[in-house]
Each structure stands twice: as structure tokens, then as C-alpha cells.
Amino acid sequence: MKKSKRYIKKQNNKPLINKKVLAKVIRESNICKHAIKELKLAGYGNGEGGPNDWMYQQVIEAVAVFASHCNSGSSAPWEINLVQRLCDWDIISPLKFTDDEWCQISSDGTCQNRRKGDVFKEPDGSIHYNEAFNKRPISRYNFDTKEWTDNKNPICWHGGLFEYKDNILTGRYFNQCHLLLYEINKGWTPRPTITIDCVEIEIAPDNWFMAVDTNNTKLLLLGVYYNIQWKECSCLKGIRLEDVTEELEKEAYEEMRNNK
Template sequence: MLIKKIKYKIVKFLYNYFKKIYIRNINIDNNEILQYAHNELTIYGYNKDSKYYNDIIEVIAAISKNNNINSSIKHNISVINKLCYKVPITPLTLKEDEFEQSISSKILYVNKRYNRIYKHLNKMFVTNAFSISISYILSTKTKRIIPYSTDLSWKYNVFETKNGILTGRYFDICYIKECQIKSGSYIPFNTIKLKGTKVEIKEFIAIMTIDCENSDLIRLSNLYDIDWKITNAFKDKNIKNITIRDYNKYRNDNK
């Protein structure tokens, strides 16, 4: 065991030593991306003696070694980026052998290649199909709508409105369309960010709403089968007039 540790330390030392020599001998003048990376890393405070600098330059140099065209380098980087985030680089088959039983449920299955796709009762849903961010905040107490901007996003039930009136429809799950499943060649879509209005009913109690003509909601509907549900608690209500009683009725109806 001691000999193995000594060998490991020797190999690690030699690797880092020759890596530094390799990095120092890289000619960045003929590579636009390497030159840009060098300048940015230097401004950031890293130099050729920094492990952070060496790791990044080594990766860029390695993937650009046999590619003189910047577009090819960018393609390779995009592939690496997908792999780091566990996103498949070839289409999914969505067949039985691509799923395994989830540890949380005996009737829930997760895709082995892309763990954001689940299968439940012969339907497949995507956990990151959408996220919702706040564009406006409405207080039912003041009846005022205030513009709001944030890069953060949440996963809420999303309630549909039309000209500020709740339709009674809401959703939180998007299913993969049957035609896409049958094709046997499914490429996951990027997450669609829905920009909606947060309706504050009471302190710490709110719902997220979005207009039925919102372009991102329409795009979501085109890409997926949205699992619309109905609640009569909010139906035909102006978002300014939602009460805590309405909210409690919605919660009780959906227990």
C-alpha cells in the first residue's frame, strides 16, 4: 500500500512537471482562441504558474491540436460542455432498455442517458422542460403591478390567464409528444423560461401566472403535451381579486 502511494506521488509529480513544460511550449500566437483565453486568464489574475491557467490552456490546446478552424474547436467545446452537464450528444431512443427503475418509486423510471426524462404509466415527462421567472409582481392588497427583473427561476404550478382573468387552467408537468416517442430519435430541447406575474395573496403565499398568448408558453405547447389541470377556485377571477379563501379552496380541492 505504501509503495502504491509513493508511485502515485511520483507519477503525479512527473505529470505536473511535464505538463508545465508542455504548456510553456504551446504557441498561442497562431491560435485565436488560445490567445484570447491567455489574455482573459491573465487579466483575471492567473499566469503560466497557475494550475487553473494550465488546466484550461491544456484543454483548449488538446481539442484544437488537429483543428485549425475555430468553428471546429467551438463545436468540440460545445460537445464537452454537454457531456459535463450530462446532456446526450446523439438522439435518445426512448425505448425500454434506455430506462431504469427510479430509487424513489417502483412505478417511476428514469432515462439512463438523460436523467431529466422520467416514464410513469407509459407517459414520459421532462423535469426541465420549463422554468418560470418573475417579470411582474402583483400584490392583491395594494392592487398594484410592479415590474420585476431577476435571473432566478422557480418550478411552480403555472396558472393561465387571459387579459388578467384566470381561466382555471394550470400545469406543472410537460409530457413528450407521442409522435416524438415513436420516432425513436429524440433530442432534448433547451429549457424554456416562462416570464410571468407573481401574484402575492398573503405573506409567503403566492401563485405564478402567465398569459395564454405568451409566446414562450405557445412554444412550450408546440414542443410538449402540457398536462393541463382545472381548478374552479380561481376560474374567471381577476388576478387582482384573488383571496386567501380562494387559495385555500384550490389547495383543498387538490389534496
């Protein structure tokens, strides 16, 4: 198959790959043959010179490098796991939170972790993890019809959540989770992101307000793993979900800003 211009340019500029050895490995390796067959069946490497071609060539090259290591049945998954995590900029040992792990990003002293970029340290020393949770609205209240419907294909979002019980808002909100002190002291490995099912209320056309049931099991689990930073917004306490307005939402955020 004719190589794409993008691939040829990369090969010419980077002496990392021995082209003769690469061709030999691809020709003789069973896993390379498997990769070629599967990629072709999936529509890659069709010779049209587009992204499917250069991605095909790059993947085969990566598989060939892996094949050249001649791993055993036990070491192959080990290497695959390490490479996958490192190429995804993940860490493979606990964060220690030593001074050299932090980079100051704000004049107030806020720091970002050099090894895990979604971990931050506040000026008071507390540490929060931006990927602690996300939210998935499984039910919605429509502004025009005034009816509740289920979301058939809910998607996940980042951002804060208001709290409710029995369809009534409690006047609490959170958007940040701090690490527990004992985990900071012993070294910490990020946990998988917790997905919290919630509801969304359309308080105006295309303006969505999201809230979670106080008894939601994933919310309770989040509270076990982290110190949830609850904020008070008394203007919403006792308000039905369906009765939230843009004005009330604005007032709530203003109240929380003033409570800092």
C-alpha cells in the same frame, strides 16, 4: 507562478498528465499564450493560492490538452462543442427510450432516464421533461401597496403556472409537459427550455402566486412542442388575480390532488 497545494496534490495523484510535455505545449502554443493573457487580465492566477489560482492552472491544463490535438479551423469548433456538451452531462444523439435507458426510481414504476436525468417515465408509459419550461415573472402585485409594478431584473423559476385571461383566472394549472407520441417513437432530442413570462401576485407576505396569460406566445409554443398536462381547479375560476388568497390557493391545490 507557484502552484497551489490543491493543484500539486492532483498532479501527484493522477499520472494522466505528462508534466514535461504539458509544460512544453503551454510554452509553445499560441492558444495557451492567449489563454494565459486573458485569464491574467480577468484576475486569475494572481499567486495568492486561492480558487482563482487553481482554476487558472486547471483551465490552462485543459487548453494545453486541446492545443496538443492540433485541430484545423473546422475540427476545432467540432471538438469544443462535443467536449462542452459532454462535460455538461448533455447527450449528443437522440434518446431512444429503450428499456436499458431507464432506471426505476419508485415502487409505483416511475423511471428516470439514465442518459438524461431530467426525463422521466410515468407508470402509464407517458414521458415528461422537467426542463421543458421555466417561468419568469415580469410584473408583480404587492400585498401591502395593492399596486402592480414591473420587475426590472426578472429571474427564472421552475414550477407550475395558473392560467388567466383578461386578468381573470380560468381555473386551470399545469406543472408538467409530456412528450408527443410520435417524438417518442422516432427518438427524441431535448429542446431548449422555453421561458414563459408571467405575473406574480403576493397573496400574503412573501407568498407568491404565479400565473400566465392564456394568449402568451411562449405558452402557445410550449403547447405545440409538448402535451401540456392541464389540471382543473374550479375554485379559482372567475377570480381576479388581485383577489387570490392563501385560502384559495390551498383549496386549489387540494382540489387538484383529489382530482387525480
